[in-house]
Amino acid sequence: MSPQALSEQPFEFGDWRVEPARGVLAALDGGAETRVEPRLMDLLLLFAGSPGRVLGKQEIIDGVWGGRAVGDDTLAAAVSRLRSALGETPARRYIETLPKRGYRLVMAEAPSQAAARAETEAPAKAAALAAQGRAALAAPYPASLAQARLYFEAAVRESPSWAPAHVGVAQSLAAQHLAGAGGGLMAAAQAAAHAAVGLDPDLAAAWSVLGLTVLMGDRDFAAADQALRRALAIDPDHASARRHRAFGFAALGQFVEAEREGRRAVELEPVSLAARGALLQVLLAARRYRQAIAAANEALALSPLSSEGWYAKGWALVLSGDQAAGIEALLKGLELWGVDKPALDALRRPAAEGGFPALAAAGADLFETQKVMFTPRLTDVAFLRAAAGQPDAAFAALQSAAEIDDPYLVFLPWLPYCDPLRDDPRWPRLMEKVRLVR
Numbered sequence: 001m002s003p004q005a006l007s008e009q010p011f012e013f014g015d016w017r018v019e020p021a022r023g024v025l026a027a028l029d030g031g032a033e034t035r036v037e038p039r040l041m042d043l044l045l046l047f048a049g050s051p052g053r054v055l056g057k058q059e060i061i062d063g064v065w066g067g068r069a070v071g072d073d074t075l076a077a078a079v080s081r082l083r084s085a086l087g088e089t090p091a092r093r094y095i096e097t098l099p100k101r102g103y104r105l106v107m108a109e110a111p112s113q114a115a116a117r118a119e120t121e122a123p124a125k126a127a128a129l130a131a132q133g134r135a136a137l138a139a140p141y142p143a144s145l146a147q148a149r150l151y152f153e154a155a156v157r158e159s160p161s162w163a164p165a166h167v168g169v170a171q172s173l174a175a176q177h178l179a180g181a182g183g184g185l186m187a188a189a190q191a192a193a194h195a196a197v198g199l200d201p202d203l204a205a206a207w208s209v210l211g212l213t214v215l216m217g218d219r220d221f222a223a224a225d226q227a228l229r230r231a232l233a234i235d236p237d238h239a240s241a242r243r244h245r246a247f248g249f250a251a252l253g254q255f256v257e258a259e260r261e262g263r264r265a266v267e268l269e270p271v272s273l274a275a276r277g278a279l280l281q282v283l284l285a286a287r288r289y290r291q292a293i294a295a296a297n298e299a300l301a302l303s304p305l306s307s308e309g310w311y312a313k314g315w316a317l318v319l320s321g322d323q324a325a326g327i328e329a330l331l332k333g334l335e336l337w338g339v340d341k342p343a344l345d346a347l348r349r350p351a352a353e354g355g356f357p358a359l360a361a362a363g364a365d366l367f368e369t370q371k372v373m374f375t376p377r378l379t380d381v382a383f384l385r386a387a388a389g390q391p392d393a394a395f396a397a398l399q400s401a402a403e404i405d406d407p408y409l410v411f412l413p414w415l416p417y418c419d420p421l422r423d424d425p426r427w428p429r430l431m432e433k434v435r436l437v438r
Helices: 038-048 057-064 072-086 111-121 124-137 142-158 163-178 185-199 204-218 221-234 239-251 255-268 273-285 289-302 307-320 323-336 341-369 378-387 391-403 407-411 416-421 426-433
Strands: 011-013 016-019 024-027 033-035 095-098 102-105
Touching: 011 038, 038 057, 038 072, 038 102, 057 072, 057 102, 072 095, 124 142, 124 163, 142 163, 163 185, 163 204, 185 204, 204 221, 204 239, 221 239, 239 255, 239 273, 239 407, 255 273, 273 289, 273 307, 289 307, 307 323, 323 341, 341 378, 378 391, 378 416, 391 407, 391 416, 391 426
Parallel strands: none
Antiparallel strands: 011 016, 016 024, 024 033, 095 102
């Protein structure tokens, strides 16, 4: 049926009865009517009269705007408003964006179907490279993250117009930055994320990683959250977007919202150690130690050899007042990080004599002298020095961390590990050097 014919009579469209003459959408289940502005009704009629056919930009402009000059942003905004009026959800899709081609009426397509279609449309070699990149990205070690980046960059070279490859580049660069690599990686990650969004504005993963890169690169929560909410509008069950929002809320000290998003991410990906680790960090920063211990126990039940789980549990126990159990958990975490038995025995001796402060001092010495499976962050050293009653060394480590823009410092105003330092006159000067999320 042509748009002209449709405009003359009511018709059913998905979950709606469309009444063009009245300019309304009436829910077929008897719900309330939704009034639609004339331009959007014209756009709806054009789509409804062209089922399954790709409508190019110029064809849409000719049909809806009478051929007058209209920018890409105006067209995209109109399509977005129409989707909103139709109540589009990931489970009930109406309009699909085809990068560099136009738009197509799909009526109903779940995110899993869209993802499967995107994979089949991708060149086989690029898809294989991206799959290898995702596998490497799952391992949180510097060599694996560097390898993931190489795979995704190769996928981009193989298929420059395939958005998921650019998403992978952004994710691997952001992961390297968050792991402490530095070197302008977050700016490059943000550029890759913008490329992905430009190629496929309907890809939730693209908006999610864009939100993370804006949050960490620009420290702009409002702009980051706009991108993350766009990801969740496309796919409310996108766990990474939930996790990134938790990160942003925690950086602002809004821990109720941070915990809500962090727990939702765990619900969506119950076997993800990354999601559980992020929730643990939120709970520790929020000083919800009992809940942090419970969350750590859940993570360790899932993966008993999780070094991060044991280390976080140890801190939660110590901060809650149970130093003996906390010391054992911390030592277990260090063992799983690759600290050998003689070094662990050397840590046990001061702990037995001087408790946690003595262990913290010896642990900071270890981090500064011995290589383990991970590269200790300057912040890790600083927190141990603070707990050991060594403020000069703690401030020196934090100053060095600020000079390299360590991303973990966005939580500095709230972290309980820094409580012994807050009354020191050097604290305000340190805070002036840290780029916080605003």
